Amino acid sequence: MTLTIADTRVIQPIELIERSDEIYQTTPYLIELGIVGRSLDLYQLLFSANVTNTVVKLGSALGIVYLILQGGGSTAIYCDFSDAPLLFPQYNPNILITPPDVLVKIDLTIWYRLAS
Numbered sequence: 001m002t003l004t005i006a007d008t009r010v011i012q013p014i015e016l017i018e019r020s021d022e023i024y025q026t027t028p029y030l031i032e033l034g035i036v037g038r039s040l041d042l043y044q045l046l047f048s049a050n051v052t053n054t055v056v057k058l059g060s061a062l063g064i065v066y067l068i069l070q071g072g073g074s075t076a077i078y079c080d081f082s083d084a085p086l087l088f089p090q091y092n093p094n095i096l097i098t099p100p101d102v103l104v105k106i107d108l109t110i111w112y113r114l115a116s
Contacts, residue, residue, distance in 0.1 A: 016043055016111040023106040031095040040093045041085035044111040048076040055098045
């Protein structure tokens with residue numbers, strides 16, 4: 001399913017990829033988003049967790065972290081970068097979810113596009 005966002009600077013709307021995951025984890029969980037060699041533009045992100053100290057890191061396979069979200073109990077975080085999309089360079093962008101050592105329920109939805 002794609003999400004279309006109106007952009008007044010261009011005639012064509014931007015087609016975004018939507019990725020939703022519901023995760024029950026006690027150990028780190030990796031979500032691979034991109035294709036090696038293509039950059040990724042992150043437009044929106046929705047994150048919720050039910051346990052304190054759940055951490056979501058958006059970064060690259062090279063270990064570079066660009067955005068860190070940390071849940072604090074029943075937390076929902078919404079980030080909107082539509083006016084200035086967060087750009088991940090061409091090094092296999094991914095999301096790493098690091099729960100504490102207890103079972104965590106995490107809902108994560110992101111809207112992004114792969115740049116050429």
